[in-house]
Amino acid sequence: MENFADVKYVLDGFLFIIMGVLVMWMAAGFAMLESGLTRSKNNATVLTKNLALFAISCMMYYFVGYNLMYGDGGSIMGSFSTISMKTAADAAYPAAADFFFQVVFVATAASVISGSIAERMKLWPFLIFTVILSGVIYPIQGHWSWGGSELGGVMAGFSDFAxxxxxxSVGGWAALAGVLILGARKGKYGKDGSVRPIPGSNLTLATLGTFILWMGWFGFNGGSQLALGSKADIDGIALVVADTNMAACAGAIMAAVLTQLIYKKVDLTMVLNGALAGLVSCTAGPDLGMMVAFIEGIVGGALVVFAVPMFDKLRIDDPVGALSVHLVAGIWGTLAVGIFNPEVTIMAQVKGIVIVGAFVFIASFVVWKILDLIVGLRVSEEIEVQGLDIHETGLETYPEFKRA
Structure with a gap:
C-alpha cells in the first residue's frame, strides 16, 4: 500500500508539471496571436508585454497571490512553502508542482487583457496593472471558488472545472474595464458611426498562435483533473482532452460557416477566434462528454461571429477579439454547465458569474482609473501614429522593411 501511495504521488505530481508546461506554452500562443492581429509597428511592444506579464504574474503569485487564493485569507505575504496549502494535510502531490500548475493559469488571465488594450496603451501602466491583477484581484475571486471559501456560502454550488x-472571464472583465477608460484606436470609428477595419500584420503568426493555444489547452483542461494515480483519473483526463478538442473543432467550423453565409467569404480571423471561443466555452465543463462539448463549441463559435461586430457597434475597440472570445464565450461556457450537468443549477452558475464579474470589473476599473490619473494609460496621438515600438522599446520588429 505504501508503494502504491508513492506511485500515486509521483503520477499526480508529474501531471501537474507536464500539464503546467503545456499551459506555459500558451504564453507563446498569446504572443503570436496578438502580434499577428496587430500592426507591425507595434509588434515589439506586444512581444515585450507578453513576456513581461508572464514573468510578473509568476513572481506576484508566489509572493502574494497563492497565499490569498489557497491560504486562510488572513495573511497576504508568504511563499507557497510557508502557508496553509490545500494539499498539506495528506501531501497528495508535491507542493511546488501544485504551485507551478496554478501560477500559469494566472498568466493566462493577464494575457487576455494584453490583446484588448493593444496598440494604444503605454507599456508600464499595463505591467503595473498586471502586478495588482496577479497579486490581488485574481487570487481573491479564486479564493471564493477554487480556494474553497464559497464567499461564506454565497457561491455554494458554483462549478467551473478549469x-x-x-x-x-476574469481576464475579459478586467480588459473591458481598461478598454472603456482607454478608448478606441485612432481612426477605428468614424464620426458617422462607421467602423474602419484595421488589418493585422501577419495572419500566419495569428494562425500559429491559435494552434499553440489549442495545444496548450489540453494541459489547461486536462491538468484540471488534478490527479493521475488511478484508472478513473486517466479515463477522466482522456475524456477532458477529447472534449476540449471537439469544442475547438466545432467552434472553428461554425465561425467559418457563419462568415460565409453572412459576408459571402470565410473570414480567417473569425475562424481562429471561433476555435478559441469553442475552447473557452468548454473549459467550465470539459468532462461532460463529446456531444456536450460539440454543442458548447458550436454556440461559442456563433457567439464570436456576432459579438465582434456588437462590440464595434458599441465603439469598444478590441484589436484581437479577446472580449468576444474570453468574456462572452466564458459566460456561455459557465452557464452551459448548469444546462448540461444535472448536479449543477443555472442559478448557482449565474450567481458565480455575476459575483466574480462585478468584483473584477469594479476593482479593475478603479485600478485602471488610478493609473490613468497618476501616469496616464494612453500614448500620445503622435506615438500611436508612428507606432509604439520605437518609443516604448527602441526597436522595430522588422527593421529592414521601412514604412513609407
Whole structure:
C-alpha cells in the first residue's frame, strides 16, 4: 500500500508539471496571436508585454497571490512553502508542482487583457496593472471558488472545472474595464458611426498562435483533473482532452460557416477566434462528454461571429477579439454547465458569474482609473501614429522593411 501511495504521488505530481508546461506554452500562443492581429509597428511592444506579464504574474503569485487564493485569507505575504496549502494535510502531490500548475493559469488571465488594450496603451501602466491583477484581484475571486471559501456560502454550488469564469472571464472583465477608460484606436470609428477595419500584420503568426493555444489547452483542461494515480483519473483526463478538442473543432467550423453565409467569404480571423471561443466555452465543463462539448463549441463559435461586430457597434475597440472570445464565450461556457450537468443549477452558475464579474470589473476599473490619473494609460496621438515600438522599446520588429 505504501508503494502504491508513492506511485500515486509521483503520477499526480508529474501531471501537474507536464500539464503546467503545456499551459506555459500558451504564453507563446498569446504572443503570436496578438502580434499577428496587430500592426507591425507595434509588434515589439506586444512581444515585450507578453513576456513581461508572464514573468510578473509568476513572481506576484508566489509572493502574494497563492497565499490569498489557497491560504486562510488572513495573511497576504508568504511563499507557497510557508502557508496553509490545500494539499498539506495528506501531501497528495508535491507542493511546488501544485504551485507551478496554478501560477500559469494566472498568466493566462493577464494575457487576455494584453490583446484588448493593444496598440494604444503605454507599456508600464499595463505591467503595473498586471502586478495588482496577479497579486490581488485574481487570487481573491479564486479564493471564493477554487480556494474553497464559497464567499461564506454565497457561491455554494458554483462549478467551473478549469476556468471559463475564474480565468477567462476574469481576464475579459478586467480588459473591458481598461478598454472603456482607454478608448478606441485612432481612426477605428468614424464620426458617422462607421467602423474602419484595421488589418493585422501577419495572419500566419495569428494562425500559429491559435494552434499553440489549442495545444496548450489540453494541459489547461486536462491538468484540471488534478490527479493521475488511478484508472478513473486517466479515463477522466482522456475524456477532458477529447472534449476540449471537439469544442475547438466545432467552434472553428461554425465561425467559418457563419462568415460565409453572412459576408459571402470565410473570414480567417473569425475562424481562429471561433476555435478559441469553442475552447473557452468548454473549459467550465470539459468532462461532460463529446456531444456536450460539440454543442458548447458550436454556440461559442456563433457567439464570436456576432459579438465582434456588437462590440464595434458599441465603439469598444478590441484589436484581437479577446472580449468576444474570453468574456462572452466564458459566460456561455459557465452557464452551459448548469444546462448540461444535472448536479449543477443555472442559478448557482449565474450567481458565480455575476459575483466574480462585478468584483473584477469594479476593482479593475478603479485600478485602471488610478493609473490613468497618476501616469496616464494612453500614448500620445503622435506615438500611436508612428507606432509604439520605437518609443516604448527602441526597436522595430522588422527593421529592414521601412514604412513609407
Amino acid at each position: 476556468g471559463s469564469t475564474i480565468v477567462h
